[in-house]
Each structure stands twice: as C-alpha cells, then as structure tokens.
Amino acid sequence: MVGSANAAGAIATGAIVLPALGFAVGPIFKSTPVRWEAVGPEAMFSQENYIPVILTLNPTIGEAGKTTVYVRKFNPALDTDPYDKGTPYIAITSRCAHLGCPVRWVDAAERFICPCHGGVYDLLGRPVGGPPVRPLDRFYTRVNTAGDVELGPRFSVNSQLRRFSPRDPGEPLDGIGQYLYPSRPGAQKL
Amino acid sequence: MPKLPAPPVPQALKGPPPRPGEENGKQTPLDHAAEAGITVVDWVDERTSLTGAARWLMFRKVPKGTNWFYTLGSATLFAFLSQAVTGVFLAMYYRPDPSGGAYESIRYVTNDVFLGQFVRGMHKWGASVMVILVFLHMGRTFFFGAYKYPRELNWVIGVVLLILTLVMGFTGYLLPFDQRAYWATIVGVNINGTGPLIGPYLSDFLRGGSEFGATTLSRFYAIHMLLVPGAIIALIGAHLYLVTKLGTTAPPWQKADQAEALREEEI
Numbered sequence: 001m002v003g004s005a006n007a008a009g010a011i012a013t014g015a016i017v018l019p020a021l022g023f024a025v026g027p028i029f030k031s032t033p034v035r036w037e038a039v040g041p042e043a044m045f046s047q048e049n050y051i052p053v054i055l056t057l058n059p060t061i062g063e064a065g066k067t068t069v070y071v072r073k074f075n076p077a078l079d080t081d082p083y084d085k086g087t088p089y090i091a092i093t094s095r096c097a098h099l100g101c102p103v104r105w106v107d108a109a110e111r112f113i114c115p116c117h118g119g120v121y122d123l124l125g126r127p128v129g130g131p132p133v134r135p136l137d138r139f140y141t142r143v144n145t146a147g148d149v150e151l152g153p154r155f156s157v158n159s160q161l162r163r164f165s166p167r168d169p170g171e172p173l174d175g176i177g178q179y180l181y182p183s184r185p186g187a188q189k190l
Numbered sequence: 191m192p193k194l195p196a197p198p199v200p201q202a203l204k205g206p207p208p209r210p211g212e213e214n215g216k217q218t219p220l221d222h223a224a225e226a227g228i229t230v231v232d233w234v235d236e237r238t239s240l241t242g243a244a245r246w247l248m249f250r251k252v253p254k255g256t257n258w259f260y261t262l263g264s265a266t267l268f269a270f271l272s273q274a275v276t277g278v279f280l281a282m283y284y285r286p287d288p289s290g291g292a293y294e295s296i297r298y299v300t301n302d303v304f305l306g307q308f309v310r311g312m313h314k315w316g317a318s319v320m321v322i323l324v325f326l327h328m329g330r331t332f333f334f335g336a337y338k339y340p341r342e343l344n345w346v347i348g349v350v351l352l353i354l355t356l357v358m359g360f361t362g363y364l365l366p367f368d369q370r371a372y373w374a375t376i377v378g379v380n381i382n383g384t385g386p387l388i389g390p391y392l393s394d395f396l397r398g399g400s401e402f403g404a405t406t407l408s409r410f411y412a413i414h415m416l417l418v419p420g421a422i423i424a425l426i427g428a429h430l431y432l433v434t435k436l437g438t439t440a441p442p443w444q445k446a447d448q449a450e451a452l453r454e455e456e457i
Contacts, residue, residue: 025391032400032401057401060403060404100377
C-alpha cells in the first residue's frame, strides 16, 4: 500500500515537474534551423560602401522577425584579417553589441552609430567608442548560381575578428569572456 | 472582555426564563431577518470557526504612534487588486499573436471598446503606481526599523514581492507589441544575458529560444498572467499572515510609557 502510494505520488509529481522543467530549460537546447536568404544581385554591392538589406531572421512573427544587415563586397585593402580570407561579402548586423538596439551606418562619418547608449563602431564593425564590448556580429555570405548574394547564419567575432558561434549582445569574447559567456548547446558555427 | 459569572441566586427566586424571542415583546419581521442572518453565520462558524480567524485578523492591538505611513502596505495591496481586476478585463480582449494580432487587439481595446482606453490606462499607470508604493512601503519599513527581529522573514518575503512586481512590469511592457515594447524587451533580455555563466541561459529562457521569436510573446504573456500573479498572491498571503501574527512596530520616536516612580528610581 505504502509502496504503490509512493509510486503514484512520484508519477503525479513527475507530471507537474517535467512540463515545468521543459518550460524553463527546454529553450536552451532548441536549435535554430540554418537559413540562407538571397538579398540582391552581385551588381548591387560595392567594395567601398555598405548597402542596407532586409533579412528575415524568423519568418513566423511578421515584421518583428526582420532585421537590417549592411553588406559590402570583400575589399582586400580593408579586410586584412586572416579570418575573412575567401569571404565573398562582408555582412554586418545592425544589432548593437551592447544591448541589441539597431545601429545605423553613417556614411559621412564612416561609422556605425547606435542611438540608444552611444555605441560607435568603425568600418569593420570594431567598437571605437561607447559601451559595446565586442565588434558587431556578422553573417556568413555566399553567391548562388543565379548570381545573387545570399546571407546565412549569424556569427560573433572578437576584437581580432576571430569567429565564434553566435553570442547575444553584451557578452565580451576577448580573454576570459569566451568562457564566461558560453555558446548555447544548440548553436553551430559553420 | 471576559464575562463575569452570574451571582449565586437560588433557583427558586429567579422565576422562569423568557421564552426565546420574547424578551422585548412580539417579534417584528426585522427581528426574523436578523435571526436568519445570525443562524447562517452560526451554521458556517460551527463548521469552520471562521469568526475566530476573522477576529484574529481584524481586531488587533496596534502600538501608540501608528500613523498614515502604516497604510502604505494596504495601499500597495489595493494597487495590486486594481491591477488584477483591470488585468482580467484586458485579458478578455488581448491576443498574444506576434504577427500583428497583439498590437491590433490593443488598438481595438484602446480605440473601440467602451471605456477600454480608461481600463487600459488604469492598468498601465497603476503598474507605475504599484512600483512606487512598493518602494515607499519598503522605505517606511526600513526607516522605522520594522525589519528587525522578529520580522526578518517578512522583510525577505517583501523583497521577493518587490522583485516579482518588477518582473510583472518587465513582462507586461512587451504585451502591446509596438516598437517601444519590442526594443525595450530586446534590451532588457540582453541585460539579463550579461550575467556571467548563467546569463546566456537566462536570456534563452526568457526568449524561449536563441532569437526573439513567436514563443517569446506567449511566454511573456503566460508569465505575466499566470505564473507571477499566482506567486504574488501566495506571498501576499504569507506576508499578511506574518504581519497579523507578529503585529506592527511603534515608530522609532515613540517612547515607552513608564511609571513615574520607576523613572525616579532610574535617575
């Protein structure tokens, strides 16, 4: 009697605890599917300046799932870091590395500027002023057979532009930062 | 006040007791109604002993010097009840649909529902009022020293209630789903993410995934409507139980009453 009552109690407890646990920790293990999206023909972009394009991060939530990405053709004179070799295009996110506000590219100043807390980034997306803790995130790029530029998953970079799996804004990646802010189990670096 | 025992008069001298209901002559319909009410209360009380609990809760001794600052807790409770009632009415119209439905339902409440703008305004401004009252109540407790022994646990519960109130403010801010709500939530979730080691997991929990998505709004909705209100109600119950059990404190400037002779002796 006591044994079966305890077993019934354990089953009932599990029926309450398991959904709660799924609610709390399930999202950590959710992986986002890899999406590639064509954003325009190759002729649209130049080596000198950024062209803003609209990219859909999440197709299920309407306008809220879209983001602006600044795209520029790979320029050997500018992109001298070893990690960008062979990248056809440089695609820089508009999401500020401080707390995720939308930065805009200001052509006259050749800077990315964030309206919320005054973050300023240079031409390569490296912070030159304000509170941001790492450069702006980037997207993988490729050119498809029709000659369109395609943007893929996002990745984060440290101050040397070394690539890491995508982190959230506000998480530094230099030195001990990459260990203090681990990437999520479901995230992948291409 | 305890009832004194009846004097020991011999039974033979007392005469017959009055018949029930005949003390003041004939019964009026009002007397019948009063008696019916007493009967109902007695029926419930005999089975629950609720009047004792009600007396314990309501008729308490309060210290000398109790003043208007002591009503800030009740004011906070009223703000919470007001949020609960207006929130129920808003929930009748709100749709947690991120692809336009949420914003549209808020627009509908604000512009088309009779007095909808007023009820939504009460909920929106009442949220700020509640946060302000919580802090004033906390300040009163702190400056009057009312958090000290034996009331430490009530302070701890109060701090949890403060945090839950702020969680309500944070999760409720997203629900209108306009530009301000969206970007404020992006920033708020990312502030959570800057905590070392557990920060990234905390923001994943809040968003329901690695990116702001379709589940984020419904998560915030469920946390705002079900999870946190339930916890707040339970903790308010514990908070009030401890207040009733331990009593309130006198203000710090209140001197204890002392007999004149004792005061002479101390000098």
